[in-house]
Amino acid sequence: MLRLENVSKRYKTGDLALKNVSLEIPDGQVIALIGPSGAGKSTLIRCVNRLVDATEGLIQLGDTEITSLSSSELRKARRRMGMIFQEYALVERLTVMENVLSGRLGYVNFWQSLFRKFPKKDVREAYRLLDRVGLMHMADKRADELSGGQRQRVGICRALIQDPEMLLVDEPTASLDPKTSRQIMRLINELCAERGLAAIINIHDVLLAQMYSQRVVGLKLGEIVYDGPPEGLSPEVLTEIYGEEDWEATIEEVDEDDEDLEEVIK
Amino acid sequence: MPLIETSDGPLWKRRTSLKQWLIWGAWLIGIVIAVYAWKLISDKTIWFFVADAPRQMVDIVTRMVPPSWSYMDNLWRPVWDTLNIATIGTVIALILAVPIAFLAARNTTPHKSVRAVALFIIVATRSVNSLIWALLLVVIVGPGVLAGTIAIGFRSIGGCSKLLYEAIEEINHTQVEAIEATGASRAQQMLYGIVPQVLPTFAGVGVFRWDINVRGSTILGIVGAGGIGVQLNASINVLAWTQVSMILLVILGTVFVSEYVSAKVRHAII
Amino acid sequence: MSNSTSEYADTWKKPAFIKNPALRWSIYIGSIVYFVLALGTMEINWTRVAEGIPRGMTLLSKFFPPNIEDSRGVIVDGILESVWMAVISTIGGILLSVPIGLGAARNLSHKWVYLFCRSIIGVSRTFPEIILAIFAVKFFGFGPFAGFVALSIGTIGFFAKLLAEDIENMSKSQAEAVKVTGSSWLQWINYAIQPQVMPRMIGLSLYRLDINFRESAVVGIVGAGGIGAHLLTSVQRYEYDTTATILISIIVIVIALEYTSGYLRKWVQ
Numbered sequence: 001m002l003r004l005e006n007v008s009k010r011y012k013t014g015d016l017a018l019k020n021v022s023l024e025i026p027d028g029q030v031i032a033l034i035g036p037s038g039a040g041k042s043t044l045i046r047c048v049n050r051l052v053d054a055t056e057g058l059i060q061l062g063d064t065e066i067t068s069l070s071s072s073e074l075r076k077a078r079r080r081m082g083m084i085f086q087e088y089a090l091v092e093r094l095t096v097m098e099n100v101l102s103g104r105l106g107y108v109n110f111w112q113s114l115f116r117k118f119p120k121k122d123v124r125e126a127y128r129l130l131d132r133v134g135l136m137h138m139a140d141k142r143a144d145e146l147s148g149g150q151r152q153r154v155g156i157c158r159a160l161i162q163d164p165e166m167l168l169v170d171e172p173t174a175s176l177d178p179k180t181s182r183q184i185m186r187l188i189n190e191l192c193a194e195r196g197l198a199a200i201i202n203i204h205d206v207l208l209a210q211m212y213s214q215r216v217v218g219l220k221l222g223e224i225v226y227d228g229p230p231e232g233l234s235p236e237v238l239t240e241i242y243g244e245e246d247w248e249a250t251i252e253e254v255d256e257d258d259e260d261l262e263e264v265i266k
Numbered sequence: 267m268p269l270i271e272t273s274d275g276p277l278w279k280r281r282t283s284l285k286q287w288l289i290w291g292a293w294l295i296g297i298v299i300a301v302y303a304w305k306l307i308s309d310k311t312i313w314f315f316v317a318d319a320p321r322q323m324v325d326i327v328t329r330m331v332p333p334s335w336s337y338m339d340n341l342w343r344p345v346w347d348t349l350n351i352a353t354i355g356t357v358i359a360l361i362l363a364v365p366i367a368f369l370a371a372r373n374t375t376p377h378k379s380v381r382a383v384a385l386f387i388i389v390a391t392r393s394v395n396s397l398i399w400a401l402l403l404v405v406i407v408g409p410g411v412l413a414g415t416i417a418i419g420f421r422s423i424g425g426c427s428k429l430l431y432e433a434i435e436e437i438n439h440t441q442v443e444a445i446e447a448t449g450a451s452r453a454q455q456m457l458y459g460i461v462p463q464v465l466p467t468f469a470g471v472g473v474f475r476w477d478i479n480v481r482g483s484t485i486l487g488i489v490g491a492g493g494i495g496v497q498l499n500a501s502i503n504v505l506a507w508t509q510v511s512m513i514l515l516v517i518l519g520t521v522f523v524s525e526y527v528s529a530k531v532r533h534a535i536i
Numbered sequence: 537m538s539n540s541t542s543e544y545a546d547t548w549k550k551p552a553f554i555k556n557p558a559l560r561w562s563i564y565i566g567s568i569v570y571f572v573l574a575l576g577t578m579e580i581n582w583t584r585v586a587e588g589i590p591r592g593m594t595l596l597s598k599f600f601p602p603n604i605e606d607s608r609g610v611i612v613d614g615i616l617e618s619v620w621m622a623v624i625s626t627i628g629g630i631l632l633s634v635p636i637g638l639g640a641a642r643n644l645s646h647k648w649v650y651l652f653c654r655s656i657i658g659v660s661r662t663f664p665e666i667i668l669a670i671f672a673v674k675f676f677g678f679g680p681f682a683g684f685v686a687l688s689i690g691t692i693g694f695f696a697k698l699l700a701e702d703i704e705n706m707s708k709s710q711a712e713a714v715k716v717t718g719s720s721w722l723q724w725i726n727y728a729i730q731p732q733v734m735p736r737m738i739g740l741s742l743y744r745l746d747i748n749f750r751e752s753a754v755v756g757i758v759g760a761g762g763i764g765a766h767l768l769t770s771v772q773r774y775e776y777d778t779t780a781t782i783l784i785s786i787i788v789i790v791i792a793l794e795y796t797s798g799y800l801r802k803w804v805q
Binding site for chain 1: 450453462
């Protein structure tokens with residue numbers, strides 16, 4: 001279980017990105033974090049694995065209090081949280097296999113990582129994951145030879161090989177076309193179900209958020225303004241989060257479930 | 267581009283008048299500087315010798331042909347030394363330049379004060395010409411190839427480090443962040459996140475520097491630091507002009523070959 | 537899941553950078569052999585090196601703090617001579633570079649003119665400024681004039697080449713638009729070519745001024761004027777005080793020049 005208690009973040013520039021955010025995510029729950037750009041979605045998940053340090057508040061993963069860890073303890077805690085990035089964030093000049101195996105860096109020592117001598121079970125697991133996402137044949141390709149959707153799958157493998165308890169997913173579909181976006185979201189969902197992982201998915205596409213999550217949290221100017229089931233996203237709620245707009249068209253499409261996803265909320 | 271209303275109708279001018287004045291002012295300052303510099307130089311010049319230069323030129327050039335082909339037998343070793351000075355000097359420079367670059371780059375330096383020291387080393391080694399380094403090193407380690415190699419190495423530290431640390435500062439940070447998020451240590455982040463991104467630049471910088479160093483190492487012999495410059499200096503001192511022309515041809519050839527090789531290698535890497 | 541684990545390979549090797557193993561190994565072995573030979577044939581007199589170390593320490597100690605008082609007049613004189621030599625040879629070199637650069641642009645000039653100008657550029661690029669300076673001294677006598685000639689020629693190799701390349705790469709459509717108005721060749725250069733290449737050329741000339749100062753500090757070693765001659769004598773006479781002062785002055789001026797030229801270049805562009 002992940003627990004955030006009164007978390008605030010003020011950047012050096014003075015911007016208050018998060019204001020007293022409290023949130024509890026039980027094991028195995030997939031939540032979508034929605035909100036306009038600049039609402040603090042990215043900051044929130046970066047506070048969880050401390051790529052960004054929260055200014056105030058408490059973050060707990062299980063029994064571990066993340067906010068007060070020393071740097072070596074923090075590295076151990078980070079192994080328990082897999083992160084998936086917006087622009088894939090693969091190391092482009094490394095091979096697909098190295099990118100996947102880099103998810104094990106928290107478990108191996110410096111020399112093993114220098115000579116790419118990963119334990120046998122890690123390599124086996126890497127192959128298994130690549131096979132699972134349909135990229136077995138790409139293992140020796142360089143990451144920059146892959147398409148956007150393929151890269152994001154590699155990013156998913158990198159997060160999963162950590163053997164995490166939860167996933168932090170930052171705008172996984174921002175640079176993908178609508179069809180690939182759905183495939184990636186479906187894949188993340190399936191994998192979370194298979195392994196019983198909790199996940200926080202930052203996403204600005206309301207439709208995808210509704211389709212692929214059990215719970216939606218709406219963030220506006222660093223504050224939680226909605227926390228409830230996907231079905232509860234009424235036009236009034238969306239107006240509260242994003243501002244005035246004709247929301248009917250967006251919401252109706254949920255039931256149709258076709259491949260036409262032209263309505264993307266910016 | 268303003269239009270100015272006059273009694274004869276609108277008048278088009280290329281620039282506003284203030285800007286035009288500034289440009290004229292800059293030209294004026296430039297011309298004054300040039301005239302002043304020229305006067306200083308010409309005061310120190312013995313014009314009789316300058317007037318005599320065309321005759322001298324014809325004289326020396328006629329004495330240079332034909333090049334003494336047989337002198338080539340004495341030049342293989344100096345050419346080999348010259349190439350070694352350049353190559354080993356470049357290797358030494360790279361070995362030292364890589365850690366300095368990591369200490370100098372804003373995103374990898376352990377501390378601001380370390381960065382300042384690294385930047386100072388870069389600037390100091392870069393500002394001093396390799397010939398000056400050679401001059402000093404001949405005093406310290408004695409004349410010969412060793413002094414030349416170290417001189418080339420020292421001069422290249424700054425040149426390489428500067429390009430390298432700029433490359434390190436320009437890397438894509440999210441790739442490093444992604445590695446950090448897996449729980450990797452600082453050293454591992456460098457290994458997986460930073461090194462792959464800058465490796466091609468490093469190789470390119472090495473080859474580029476080697477090409478410059480081949481040219482640079484041909485002259486170190488003038489101050490006794492080994493290479494073909496030693497023969498050049500000796501031949502000029504005894505006015506053996508046919509040998510001089512042969513040496514110049516060899517330098518020309520060496521530089522052409524090194525330029526060709528470095529272009530090929532750079533093409534293969536990048 | 538456990539029953540399927542055995543299907544997957546449990547080892548992985550990073551594909552080699554050079555795919556062809558024969559080529560890869562010959563490159564490895566070739567470089568090892570080269571370095572063994574190169575280091576093996578390097579004649580190093582270790583006793584001489586050992587003797588020199590204390591001398592090196594003395595030299596180094598003179599830098600902290602430098603002795604600025606002695607022989608200051610001579611040094612200031614030499615440094616100024618280097619500076620002015622750098623300035624005037626940059627200007628002279630650029631004036632010479634413009635016609636040669638135009639001639640060396642394939643899209644502007646006749647084939648023979650092109651080849652002639654390219655070979656001038658080639659020669660001046662190949663030979664380091666010091667070698668040019670040696671010959672300039674032989675032709676024009678000792679003193680800064682020889683340095684001026686050598687550095688000007690060096691500037692041509694740099695500047696004319698870049699100018700020619702810039703002209704070759706410039707926008708064709710703009711050039712043609714001016715040409716069809718029926719302008720003369722000179723008008724065409726003035727209106728179509730000059731505006732396109734001018735800003736970069738100003739930046740490059742400041743950059744070259746930088747390089748020319750570094751060179752003008754050493755051409756004195758072969759008698760071509762500037763501070764280099766003093767540097768050489770001070771080293772030969774073991775006057776390390778003076779050596780240190782000269783080196784510090786050179787470093788300071790180089791840094792100052794680099795920053796000003798960098799600043800001016802930003803301002804121009």
